[in-house]
Amino acid sequence: MGNEVVIQHSCPKCKHVTTPKGKALTLSLTCEKCGVYYCVHTNANDQFLTKFIPALAIRSRGKIKGVLYEVMGFAVKREKKYEYQWREYFLFNPNVGIAFLSEYDGNWNFLKPYSKHPLFVSYTATPTIEKGKFQLYAKYHAEVLYASGEFFTDIIGSNESSTHYEHICPPYILNFEESNSQLGAYLGEYISPALVATGFNLDKKNLPPKKGLGYTQPHSFSVDESLLLTISVVTLLAAFFLQWILNETAINKKVFESHFVQADLNGQKMFTTSSFQLEGDQKNVVIKVKAPLSNDWFFAEYSLINDATDQEYIFTNEFEYYNGTEEGEAWSEGSNMGDAFLSSIPKGKYHINIYPEFSTSNHEFTISIFRDTPFYSNFFVLCFLLCLFPAAFYGYRYYREQKRWEDSEYSTYE
Numbered sequence: 001m002g003n004e005v006v007i008q009h010s011c012p013k014c015k016h017v018t019t020p021k022g023k024a025l026t027l028s029l030t031c032e033k034c035g036v037y038y039c040v041h042t043n044a045n046d047q048f049l050t051k052f053i054p055a056l057a058i059r060s061r062g063k064i065k066g067v068l069y070e071v072m073g074f075a076v077k078r079e080k081k082y083e084y085q086w087r088e089y090f091l092f093n094p095n096v097g098i099a100f101l102s103e104y105d106g107n108w109n110f111l112k113p114y115s116k117h118p119l120f121v122s123y124t125a126t127p128t129i130e131k132g133k134f135q136l137y138a139k140y141h142a143e144v145l146y147a148s149g150e151f152f153t154d155i156i157g158s159n160e161s162s163t164h165y166e167h168i169c170p171p172y173i174l175n176f177e178e179s180n181s182q183l184g185a186y187l188g189e190y191i192s193p194a195l196v197a198t199g200f201n202l203d204k205k206n207l208p209p210k211k212g213l214g215y216t217q218p219h220s221f222s223v224d225e226s227l228l229l230t231i232s233v234v235t236l237l238a239a240f241f242l243q244w245i246l247n248e249t250a251i252n253k254k255v256f257e258s259h260f261v262q263a264d265l266n267g268q269k270m271f272t273t274s275s276f277q278l279e280g281d282q283k284n285v286v287i288k289v290k291a292p293l294s295n296d297w298f299f300a301e302y303s304l305i306n307d308a309t310d311q312e313y314i315f316t317n318e319f320e321y322y323n324g325t326e327e328g329e330a331w332s333e334g335s336n337m338g339d340a341f342l343s344s345i346p347k348g349k350y351h352i353n354i355y356p357e358f359s360t361s362n363h364e365f366t367i368s369i370f371r372d373t374p375f376y377s378n379f380f381v382l383c384f385l386l387c388l389f390p391a392a393f394y395g396y397r398y399y400r401e402q403k404r405w406e407d408s409e410y411s412t413y414e
Contacts, residue, residue, distance in 0.1 A: 026151070278350055
């Protein structure tokens with residue numbers, strides 16, 4: 001079988017000897033005894049002032065996307081300009097290679113090296129790859145606040161000498177790291193805290209609490225926008241066509257009109273119209289009332305009565321009209337007309353009993369009755385309902401995208 005070479009490194013500070021899991025791949029690590037970070041080729045070392053406890057323990061193993069990874073290293077990084085912090089876990093599988101779990105405010109991304117990017121890509125533009133079109137979310141320089149475990153690069157030196165470009169196309173993230181000596185790229189995807197906890201056999205409560213919307217977190221529900229738009233347009237066109245057919249086939253016939261004056265009541269409480277014929281079965285009836293109002297109101301109760309069956313339909317109608325002049329400008333409010341709509345009235349001969357209430361200034365009114373009149377309120381309600389879901393969806397999406405981009409200086413949302 002041959003002899004396996006055992007690789008060991010001595011801490012430059014306390015001389016403790018560590019045997020790295022990554023063997024010859026390990027280029028930097030922290031001392032298991034004193035915690036100092038050092039590079040195996042240069043012996044340069046750093047002592048961290050603050051210690052951070054990882055949610056995923058070093059040397060623990062977890063399965064992500066069907067691959068069993070081991071946590072090799074843990075680092076806490078800080079963006080130099082705005083000073084926000086995030087945590088990174090360096091993962092390794094000997095058959096698949098390296099990967100990373102990045103966590104910020106309880107939101108996780110799983111990233112792997114990406115080798116298909118063109119070297120001439122413009123980092124501040126909108127790179128397009130097989131996952132979609134990406135937008136620049138952040139450009140920054142990072143510093144390492146803490147590290148533990150082992151790494152296949154000098155994470156302190158590589159971070160502090162690199163410019164980082166983060167592009168997103170939720171749920172995907174595309175990271176570029178550019179320095180004078182190298183160009184790296186990583187393609188990642190949002191992963192829920194529940195999947196992280198399940199993969200590493202942890203209680204979700206032991207992970208950092210999730211705060212807000214992760215900047216790569218997908219929407220809670222997905223809708224094909226082109227299909228939604230097509231369905232909405234087709235349905236609205238069908239509603240317009242149906243309303244047009246109803247308008248064209250409606251009789252819209254005036255079957256009665258009369259003028260009434262209070263003096264004609266002669267002490268009675270109601271007017272009774274002459275009989276009129278309603279043709280067409282189960283059609284609507286529209287009653288329009290007009291009164292010469294000026295800073296006044298008119299109210300009446302009505303009973304539409306079938307002469308043959310005494311079937312009665314009771315309804316009321318009230319309207320008011322006020323006008324005047326204020327600071328040299330005329331104004332008005334209300335109307336001197338009102339109407340009532342009765343649907344599905346059987347055909348036959350009818351009359352109406354009218355119980356009016358007159359004011360001190362108005363003493364007359366006119367009533368007109370129409371059979372089978374085109375009515376638009378149901379059409380407008382239908383259009384409103386048809387537009388409600390698309391409007392709610394786009395409003396929800398706009399709000400979510402605005403929240404997603406609120407921490408980015410490249411946001412197009414105000």
